[in-house]
Amino acid sequence: MTEKIDTYENRILDNKKELRDDDDISFDELMDDLDDENIFSKYREQRMQEISDHLKTVKKNVNDNGYGDLIEVKNESELIKMSTNVPKIIIHFGLDTFAKCRYMDDKLKQLSRKYLNTKFVKVSVTLCPFLVEKLQIKTLPFVVGYIKGLEAGRLIGFSKLGNDPNGFPIENLEKFFLSTRVIESFSGTTIKQDARKIGSSGRYQRTADDEDASDSSLDI
Incomplete structure (x- = not known):
């Protein structure tokens, strides 16, 4: 999971505005991995939301606010x-x-x-x-x-x-x-x-x- 998060962030850096929300970079794969993690189901939704919010923030930071350099x-x-x-x-x-x-x-x-x-x-x-x-x-x-x-x-x-x-x-x-x-x-x-x-x-x-x-x- 941690490697996939790092990879996703790296792709955001490399592609910047060219990266689409539906890119096959596999945001869905990140979410699917949560199904395989050994965590209580009641925390799964919370973790999914945390990851989603983080990656959206990262994308905005890089594309719009000059982060990543x-x-x-x-x-x-x-x-x-x-x-x-x-x-x-x-x-x-x-x-x-x-x-x-x-x-x-x-x-x-x-x-x-x-x-x-x-x-x-x-x-x-x-x-x-x-x-x-x-x-x-x-x-x-x-x-x-x-x-x-x-x-x-x-x-x-x-x-x-x-x-x-x-x-x-x-x-x-x-x-x-x-x-x-x-x-x-x-x-x-x-x-x-x-x-x-x-x-x-x-x-x-x-x-x-x-x-x-x-x-x-x-x-x-």
């Missing part, structure tokens, strides 16, 4: 509105010229394809002076999660994600945000178990244009 925001007012109005959102404050910020972008993009009830966005710190001051952003990358407008957790650099100052496995990032409940897995699977995982979770490889040897200090 890391979206760049270029307006501070829009970002403030998002942080207040979007039920669950993860925001990466960074700079594209910092290698670690690009590394974080890649990991967040992977998570965005797995957790389709959370919006993932990025913004340049040069475009949001008010929030930089309010959040006291001094080190990049800076990532913060909100649930219904309230901060649920923040990451400053890579310090909470392992012992390597230059990189981390994506599972560590996933585990952190799962612990804050900013992301939740409806199917119960993690990104390591989910075939929609893109890229690798290997360590960060330095390049010649890397200007930051440790957590990037930002002069504000």
Whole structure:
């Protein structure tokens, strides 16, 4: 069952608006599987409704609201509105010229394809002076999660994600945000178990244009 839910969500991502309600992706198969599950019949209808509601929400999120990808925001007012109005959102404050910020972008993009009830966005710190001051952003990358407008957790650099100052496995990032409940897995699977995982979770490889040897200090 969990694999079928993951597969259905992945097809929504791949097909987006091309996916029809009557697609042979087998929503009916998901429902039929409930007949085979060893659960009390009185809970079957409730579980069917939960799955149906979840998949409809996921489809709307992906097709209409920009979920399933890391979206760049270029307006501070829009970002403030998002942080207040979007039920669950993860925001990466960074700079594209910092290698670690690009590394974080890649990991967040992977998570965005797995957790389709959370919006993932990025913004340049040069475009949001008010929030930089309010959040006291001094080190990049800076990532913060909100649930219904309230901060649920923040990451400053890579310090909470392992012992390597230059990189981390994506599972560590996933585990952190799962612990804050900013992301939740409806199917119960993690990104390591989910075939929609893109890229690798290997360590960060330095390049010649890397200007930051440790957590990037930002002069504000």
